[in-house]
Amino acid sequence: MEIVQAVRWSDDGTAVRIVDQRLLPERYVECDVRTIDELCEAIRGLAVRGAPAIGIAGAMGLALVAAKLDGAPRDEVLQRLKHAADTIRATRPTAVNLPWALDRMMRTACATSGDAGDIVSALRREASAILEEDRAMCRRIGEHGLALVPDGSRVLTHCNAGALATGGMGTALAPVYRAVEAGRRIEVFADETRPLLQGSRLTAWELSRAGVPVTVLADSMAASLMRAGRIDLCLVGADRIAANGDVANKIGTYPLAIAARHHGIPFYVAAPSSTFDPGTPTGDAIVIEQRGDAELRASFGVATAPDDVSVYNPAFDVTPHDLVTAIVSDRGVHRPPFAFGEGTRS
Numbered sequence: 001m002e003i004v005q006a007v008r009w010s011d012d013g014t015a016v017r018i019v020d021q022r023l024l025p026e027r028y029v030e031c032d033v034r035t036i037d038e039l040c041e042a043i044r045g046l047a048v049r050g051a052p053a054i055g056i057a058g059a060m061g062l063a064l065v066a067a068k069l070d071g072a073p074r075d076e077v078l079q080r081l082k083h084a085a086d087t088i089r090a091t092r093p094t095a096v097n098l099p100w101a102l103d104r105m106m107r108t109a110c111a112t113s114g115d116a117g118d119i120v121s122a123l124r125r126e127a128s129a130i131l132e133e134d135r136a137m138c139r140r141i142g143e144h145g146l147a148l149v150p151d152g153s154r155v156l157t158h159c160n161a162g163a164l165a166t167g168g169m170g171t172a173l174a175p176v177y178r179a180v181e182a183g184r185r186i187e188v189f190a191d192e193t194r195p196l197l198q199g200s201r202l203t204a205w206e207l208s209r210a211g212v213p214v215t216v217l218a219d220s221m222a223a224s225l226m227r228a229g230r231i232d233l234c235l236v237g238a239d240r241i242a243a244n245g246d247v248a249n250k251i252g253t254y255p256l257a258i259a260a261r262h263h264g265i266p267f268y269v270a271a272p273s274s275t276f277d278p279g280t281p282t283g284d285a286i287v288i289e290q291r292g293d294a295e296l297r298a299s300f301g302v303a304t305a306p307d308d309v310s311v312y313n314p315a316f317d318v319t320p321h322d323l324v325t326a327i328v329s330d331r332g333v334h335r336p337p338f339a340f341g342e343g344t345r346s
């Protein structure tokens with residue numbers, strides 16, 4: 001099974017190589033991000049997207065910033081790195097993986113004794129470790145989630161929580177990939193995921209490329225599919241999981257969870273340790289990114305709403321913990337009552 005690599009070092013190591021996800025499914029293009037401006041633009045513009053992937057890209061980008069400071073006095077290096085980390089952090093507020101990765105990089109920089117060259121090497125190693133650890137966490141999510149996806153499962157997913165969103169084989173899609181690897185017959189239904197269509201553009205693309213049967217549907221069709229008895233389980237990713245188990249994920253996840261509960265269908269969330277935020281007690285405290293009007297007024301360049309109406313366009317919603325059947329992480333399958341304390345994060 002061929003699984004796409006969404007973010008990695010360029011061959012010569014001087015850039016962050018990403019798959020430009022704005023162009024899929026029409027064109028597969030990889031591009032190299034070399035500067036902090038290019039990185040911030042890539043994250044804000046969703047060329048690289050998905051909670052783990054933006055954390056990894058942020059960490060690698062900060063390592064590139066450090067490399068350009070080689071030879072500068074240590075204090076100046078730390079100060080400029082902090083400024084760069086704050087700039088990257090401000091690109092998207094909801095996924096906790098981004099501040100988690102940047103904080104980890106800054107802790108590494110501050111804890112490294114020696115000169116700028118030592119900090120450059122330490123940050124390079126740390127960013128590579130964040131990438132490798134994410135790959136391993138995806139794999140473990142796949143192993144832990146395998147029991148939830150028996151042979152013959154018909155799985156409904158939302159947005160893209162696959163390889164394109166991570167450093168490895170994905171989060172929500174990891175148990176699907178593992179189940180297929182294990183010879184199980186799995187069918188995936190991918191919500192289109194308005195307004196930016198990560199489900200139909202990205203999830204359908206990566207699953208069909210990997211040979212996994214997938215059917216695309218508009219978000220509004222999910223409940224009727226459940227009512228028709230054609231869905232066995234829902235499996236989605238997360239951008240931030242609060243201490244009480246409330247889950248922020250792509251807008252449209254919450255109505256899916258309500259529909260699943262109504263129809264008695266298990267609603268599973270899959271996420272690596274880096275997506276848990278023990279410092280946020282409930283979903284009410286999660287900042288939800290609001291995106292521009294153009295995404296609804298002119299979807300993909302075509303007029304889809306009059307210019308003079310106001311637009312409501314949150315990128316994420318919060319699913320209350322009581323609608324979540326279980327959360328699969330790299331550490332295992334967590335069932336209610338959820339309580340994610342400080343020990344939850346790596």
Ligand code: MRU
Pocket residue numbers: 049050051052095158159160161162165166170171172198236237238239249250251315
């Ligand atoms: O706006 P996006 O495309 O970055 O949103 C992505 C999602 O909501 C994913 O479901 C989430 O990040 C989990 S990815 C493993």
